[in-house]
Amino acid sequence: MKKETSFIPLLPASRQRTLQILFGLTVVTFLFTLFSLSLMRVPNELSPVWFPTAIMTAAFYRFNSTLWPCIGIAGVLGIIAATAVDGPAQVGLFYPLANLMEALVGALLLRRWLVDDNPLKNLADWTQMAIAAALIPPFLGGILVASWTPGDNAFQTLVVWMLSDAAGALALVPLGLLIRPDYFQRYRNRTLLASTLLTAILTLALSVIAMLYMPWPFTFIMVLMMWSAVRLPRIEAFLIFLLTIMTVLTLSAQHPLVQEIIVNTLNSYRLSNMLGLPFLMVLLPTGVMSIAMYAVYSERRRITESETRFRNAMEYSAVGMAVVDAYGQWLQVNKALGVFLGYTPDELHHMTFQQVTWPEDLPQDLVQLDRLVRGEIESYSLEKRYRTRQGEAVWALLAVSLVRNNDGTPLYFIQQIEDINDLKKSREANKRLMAEITHTNEALFQEKERLHITLDSIREAVISTDSQQNITFMNPVAEKISGWSQAEAQGKSLREVLNITFGDKGPSLENLYSDENLDSDIELNKVLHNRYGGSFDIHHSMTPLSTQEGEHIGFVLVIQDVTESRRLLRQLSYNASHDALTGLPNRSSFESQLKALLTALPGGHQSHALIMLDLDFFKAVNDSAGHAAGDALLHEIAGLMRSQLRPSDILARLGGDEFGFILRHCSTEQALNATERIVEAIKHYEFTWAGRRHRIGASAGLTLIHEHNAQLADVLVQADSACYASKHNGRGIVTVYSPPRQVGDQPSAYQICNNA
Numbered sequence: 169m170k171k172e173t174s175f176i177p178l179l180p181a182s183r184q185r186t187l188q189i190l191f192g193l194t195v196v197t198f199l200f201t202l203f204s205l206s207l208m209r210v211p212n213e214l215s216p217v218w219f220p221t222a223i224m225t226a227a228f229y230r231f232n233s234t235l236w237p238c239i240g241i242a243g244v245l246g247i248i249a250a251t252a253v254d255g256p257a258q259v260g261l262f263y264p265l266a267n268l269m270e271a272l273v274g275a276l277l278l279r280r281w282l283v284d285d286n287p288l289k290n291l292a293d294w295t296q297m298a299i300a301a302a303l304i305p306p307f308l309g310g311i312l313v314a315s316w317t318p319g320d321n322a323f324q325t326l327v328v329w330m331l332s333d334a335a336g337a338l339a340l341v342p343l344g345l346l347i348r349p350d351y352f353q354r355y356r357n358r359t360l361l362a363s364t365l366l367t368a369i370l371t372l373a374l375s376v377i378a379m380l381y382m383p384w385p386f387t388f389i390m391v392l393m394m395w396s397a398v399r400l401p402r403i404e405a406f407l408i409f410l411l412t413i414m415t416v417l418t419l420s421a422q423h424p425l426v427q428e429i430i431v432n433t434l435n436s437y438r439l440s441n442m443l444g445l446p447f448l449m450v451l452l453p454t455g456v457m458s459i460a461m462y463a464v465y466s467e468r469r470r471i472t473e474s475e476t477r478f479r480n481a482m483e484y485s486a487v488g489m490a491v492v493d494a495y496g497q498w499l500q501v502n503k504a505l506g507v508f509l510g511y512t513p514d515e516l517h518h519m520t521f522q523q524v525t526w527p528e529d530l531p532q533d534l535v536q537l538d539r540l541v542r543g544e545i546e547s548y549s550l551e552k553r554y555r556t557r558q559g560e561a562v563w564a565l566l567a568v569s570l571v572r573n574n575d576g577t578p579l580y581f582i583q584q585i586e587d588i589n590d591l592k593k594s595r596e597a598n599k600r601l602m603a604e605i606t607h608t609n610e611a612l613f614q615e616k617e618r619l620h621i622t623l624d625s626i627r628e629a630v631i632s633t634d635s636q637q638n639i640t641f642m643n644p645v646a647e648k649i650s651g652w653s654q655a656e657a658q659g660k661s662l663r664e665v666l667n668i669t670f671g672d673k674g675p676s677l678e679n680l681y682s683d684e685n686l687d688s689d690i691e692l693n694k695v696l697h698n699r700y701g702g703s704f705d706i707h708h709s710m711t712p713l714s715t716q717e718g719e720h721i722g723f724v725l726v727i728q729d730v731t732e733s734r735r736l737l738r739q740l741s742y743n744a745s746h747d748a749l750t751g752l753p754n755r756s757s758f759e760s761q762l763k764a765l766l767t768a769l770p771g772g773h774q775s776h777a778l779i780m781l782d783l784d785f786f787k788a789v790n791d792s793a794g795h796a797a798g799d800a801l802l803h804e805i806a807g808l809m810r811s812q813l814r815p816s817d818i819l820a821r822l823g824g825d826e827f828g829f830i831l832r833h834c835s836t837e838q839a840l841n842a843t844e845r846i847v848e849a850i851k852h853y854e855f856t857w858a859g860r861r862h863r864i865g866a867s868a869g870l871t872l873i874h875e876h877n878a879q880l881a882d883v884l885v886q887a888d889s890a891c892y893a894s895k896h897n898g899r900g901i902v903t904v905y906s907p908p909r910q911v912g913d914q915p916s917a918y919q920i921c922n923n924a
Contacts (some may be wrong), residue, residue, distance in 0.1 A: 173507075173540070174420070178355050184511075186235070186238075186733060187403075188579040189231075190235075190238050190242045191242075192240070193223070193227055193242045193243065194237060194242040194243075194245055194246045194248070194249075195246070196246070197223050197224065197242065197245075197246025197247060197250075198245075198246040198247075198249050198250045199250075200222045200223055200340075201219070201220035201246055201249075202253060202254060203252070203414070203417075204217065204218050204219050204220065204248040204332075204336070205250060205254050206254060206421060207420070207421045207699035208416055211544065211829040215332050216331075216332055216333040216335070216417065217285065217332050217335040217336050217339065217413065217417055217446065217447050218267075218333050218335075218745050219335045219336040219338060219339070220243065220246065220247050220267055220336075220339035221267045221270045221274075221303070221306075221309075221333050221337065222333075222336045222337045222339070222341050222344065223243065223340060223344070223734075223810065223831045224267065224268065224277070224335065225238065225270070225271040225274040225275050225301055225341055225344070226241040226269035226340065226341055226343075226345060227239045227243070227271075227344070228271055228272060228274075228275030228276075228278060228528060229274075229275045229278045229282075229344065229345065229828035230344065230345075234270065236296060238269075238270075240268050240272075243264075243267070243268060243271065244261075244264045244265070244267075244268055245638065247263075247264040247267060248261070251263075251264075260662065260895075261743050262313075262316060263313070265765050266309045266313055267309070267763055268819060269305075269308070269312070270305035270306065270308065270309040270333065271305070273304065273305045273308060273734050274300055274301040274304070274337070274341075274842055276302075276497040276570045277299075277300035277304060277305075278296075278297065278300045278301060278341075280302060280344070281293075281296040281297075281300055281560055282296060282297060282300075283344070285775050286439050287345045287346070288342060288345060288346060288402065288459055288462075288464065289459075289463065290459065291456065291459055291460060291461045291463065291858070292458070292828070294455060294456060294459040294919060296337065297341065297342065298337075298452075298455075298903040299346070300572075301337040301338075301341045302333075302334040302335075302337040302338050302341070302732065303334065305333070305339070306329065306330040306331075306333035306338075307330055309329060309330075309333060310325070310326040310327070310329040310330040310333075312517050313325055313326070313329050314326035314329070314591055323745035330700070331445050331448055331673065334448055335413075335447040335448040335451060338448065338451040338452065338455055339409060339410050339413050339447075339451055340410060342402075342406045342455060343403065343406045343407060343410060346402060346403050346406070347580070349402055349405065350790065352870050354720065356369040356557070358710050360401075360404075360597045361400065363400065364404045364407075364754065365401060367395075367399050367400055367404075367408060368396075368407075368408050368411060369448060370392075370700070371392045371393065371395070371396050371408050371411075371412055372408075372411060372412060372415050372522055374392050375388075375389045375412050375415060375416060376419065377393055378392075378421050379416055379420075380419075381653050385469060386446045386449070386450055389412065389416065389447075389450055390450045390453060390454060392412070393405075393408070393450065393454040394453070394454055394457045394567020396408045396409070396454075397431070397454055397457040397458035397461055398457070398461055401462070402458055402459065402462045404625075404822065404909055405458040406455070406458065406524065407453075409458075409924075411456055413447055413450070413451065414503040416447070417447070418570070419470075450630050459859070463503075464796070466855070467796075470877075473712065482500075482502050483503060484502075484503070485502055485504055485736075486504055487504060487584060487585070487586045487587075487732075487733060487736075488501075488502065488505030488508050488564070488584070488586065489501075489502045489504070489505065489582075489583065489584055489585070489586035489589065490502070490505055490516075490521075490582075490583045490585065491580050491581070491582060491583075492580060492582075492583055493580050493581075494541075494578045494579075494581075495520070495593045495884065496520035496521050496522050497517075497519075497520050497521060498516045498517055498520070498521065499517075499580060501513050501516045501517070504587075508554075508556075508562065508564070508585065509524055509554060509556055509562075510556040510557030510558060511524075511557055515899070521583070524551035524554050524555050524556075525552065525553075525554060525555070526552065526554060526555055528553075529552040529553050532550065532552070533550065533552055533566070536548040536550060537568070537569070537884070540568065540569075540570050541570065541578055541582075543756075543759075543760050543763065546569065546570075546741055546745065546760075547568060547569040547570075547737065547741045548563075548567075548568055549565065549566060549567040549568070549737070550563055550566055551564070551566070551588065552566050553565060554585075557878070561588045562587070563587075563588050563589045563591075564585045564586060564587055564588060564589070564734070565585075565586040565588045565590045565730075566583060566584070566585055566586075567583070567586075567733065567737045568581055568582070568583050568584075569581070569582050569593055569737065569741045569744050570582075571743075571744045572744070572754075572756040574754075574755050574822070574823045575755070576755060576756050576759055581650055582740045582744070584737060584740075586733055586734060587800075590630070591728065594626050595709065595726060598711075598724065599711060602711065602713055602724055607716055612620070617869045626643075626644060626645070627645065627726050627728075628722065628726050628727060629642075629643065629645040629646035629647070629649050629650070629726070629727040629728075630642075630643045630644050630646060630725070630726055630727075631643075631662070631666075631724070631725040631727070632721050632722060632723070632724050632725075633662060633723045633724075633725070634722045635720050635721055635722050635723075636661070637661055637662045637663075637723060638659055638660065638661050638662075638678075639654075639657045639658060639659065639660055639661070639662065640658070640722065641654065642657055643652040646727065649696060649698065649704050649706075649727065649729060650665055650666060650696070650698065650699060650701070651699025651700045652689075652699055662680060662725070662778075663678075666680075666695055666696060667696070667697040668680070668695065668696050668697075668706070668708075669695050669697065669786060670693060670694060671693050671695060672693075672695050672703060673694075674682060677694065679706065680725060682712050688759070688841045693705070693734070694707070694708065696727065697819045701786035704729050704731050705729070705730050705731040705733075705735075706727050706728060706729060706730060707727070707728045707730055708723070708725060708726065708727045708728070709725075709726050710723050710725045711723065711724045711726075711727075726893050727761070728732075744756075747820075748820040748823070749799055749802055749803060750802055750803055750806035750821050751821075752806055752810075752819055752820050752821045752827075753818070753820040753821075754820065754821065754822075755820065755821075755822045755823060755828075757820065758818065758820035758822065758828055759880065760817050762778065762818075762880060762883075762884075763831070763880050764830075765922055766878045766879070766880055766883070768876065769873070769874060769875045769878045770875050770921075773875075774831065774833055774874070775833070775834070775835065775872055775874040776830055776831060776832050776834065776872075776873050776874075777826070777830065777834055777838075777839030777843075777870055777871070777872055777873070778830055778870070778873055778883050778884075778886075778887045779827070779828065779829050779830075779831070779839070779843050779868055779869065779870045779887060780822075780826070780827075780828050780868065780869045780872050780874075780887040780888050780890070780891040781809075781827045781828070781829070781843075781846070781847075781866050781867070781868040781869075782825060782827075782867050782868075782891055782895065783805065783825035783826075783827075783850070783864050783865070783866055784866060784867055784895070784899045785800075785863075785864045785865060786798065786801070786825040786864055787825075788862075788864075788866060789801055789855070790860050791858075792862075793857045793858065793860065793862065797855075797857040797858070797862075800855075800857065801855050801857075801862070801864070802825065803851075805827075805850060806821065806827075807854070808849055808850065809829070809846055809849075809850075809854055810826065812842070812845055812849055813829060813831075813842070813846075814831075814832075816832050816833075817829060817830060817832060818830040818832075819832050828887070831843075836870075836872050836904060838872060839870055839872070840902060840904060842869050843870055843902045845903055846866070846868070847865075847867075847900065850865060850866040851863075851864075851865045851866065851900060864908070865899055865900040865901060866900070867891060867895045867899045867901060867902075868890075868894055868901075868902045868907060869888065869889065869890025869891030869892065869893065869894055869903050869904075869906070870887065870890055870902060870903070870904045870905065871883055871888075871890060871905040872886045872904075886905040887905065889905060890903040890904060890905040891903070
């Protein structure tokens, strides 16, 4: 169910405003009815395009339902007044009431289907609008009027009524749904105003010329209106559509030559007396084009805004962030990093990270970097020192992930450099304060107060315990992240107050004071669960307290909240290993998982299947429907393939229309059956884009991997060779790789077993 839209309410206090709106609605309905009546060729025929119903439909949709009786009366009065001025004498109340019924039905359907502040944002909304305003109500009204029509003209009356009401709805209802009271403020933008006026003038002038001098004039007019849809925003385009249709209608009613052209054209197709049909056929595709262009521009704007948000998030982040090439050169740095190191961004662009790393800490960083490049780890983090412009050593928490090319080669590193220099200093200060407490019994109270003041002012959570790890003190930060007040936690054990786990749902951390749990091991993902359900990613350190005589008297626990920095690191790591379009692992991640699987094979009796799959005829979809359609098709095919595989199987997009997947623990026959199911599912999958159906196919190559066939490069080449054979032998098949039968055979003479 969509969210409720904010329909325009009119309160009793604004009665004068209400009367003005109802008077305006009556006048507008009167004028458009008068215009529609002027289009009748003879007094007893219906207008080719009927606008009053569309006006009332938009009014019912836009205004609060408490005003509907007044709106209905205003609309009917406008129609009756116009009919009295220039209309058939025998009309009476029947036809206006039929129009009122249509408007109510259309408005109710629109409110049910388009309850949104932006009712026409895509083609689905446009289709619902066309059905709700231009199909169902005209059909119901046509049946009602046809049943009232005497003689054998009932069917003709039904068709003409439906065409005229449908054309009027497509011309006016989109404007009624989209236009707002502050619409004309848009034209403070002089460029938009000039473009709108120029487009309107050219469209109207060329439409008149087309009607007077061109063969098939409605084809030219449709092209001109589509040009307007491409050039202008939705509202301006629909306004020009309305003006163009009204201009052509005026010509068709007043100019004998135009009347003759339209009548002859309809007679040639045996569609006499259906003057509204050409206008309906012009409005349908042009309206679709306008909404399609709006959807395209909206998507582009969304992508641009997303990229801008990412750049701004990096630039204005309080934590230092950088993009570094494979040789250590700074490619992009944010302001926070420049301030931290004392260099300007331009100066850093001409330096490497090795130049600003403290010499004693560089080897450890390079070792981790080498492991990351070799694919042994996906990211790493460590505490290290940097050399500032003034030559001082400053501490930072460094987190690094790697982005690779499609071929797996390193592209660039993403580094997050968090200033922990003050944290290091505060830790040293805390240790000195604790030492003073244990060494100065005579000034115990004063030192304790000073310590509490210091701990209350720092950003880290600090908890003191006795020798049995029962809590004796908590600073405000500790109270906040744990959910316990100091009074409630006093005397309770750390394990009772602090629920710390490895990972969000991992095992609990049993012993806070252990060599395995010290805060220097940064790669451990520790999470503190709040008493009230919240959670924080943390680093922690726990220091024992002893007297001068060596007597153990308690512990001091310091906890740092690193939730935001770890969230950014996880997001960067995910983006580096997944395909943005389908959400599947990318080639780099796929090969890493395959390599890990191959490493575990020796010494076992298990076997797996590696499959390479290429989509057939995918380029035809891109060429005929556009890259947006191709992207949507790839996303749907990825979901289709994922649904055919087991949860334990691995599926990845390797690039373009190439996919790879690994079937765990299966024989050749099982893998072949599963792959054939996927190929058949893709072959019979129907992809619909812009009302047109597309079909593609797939060709796949399969190789079995086991302890005797466990070389990464070999199995990739085998699967690729089998996939190429499938394409070469007719597409749409699955080929199982078979090794050469004789030792002397050349690689190009691989024996391919076609099992499809």
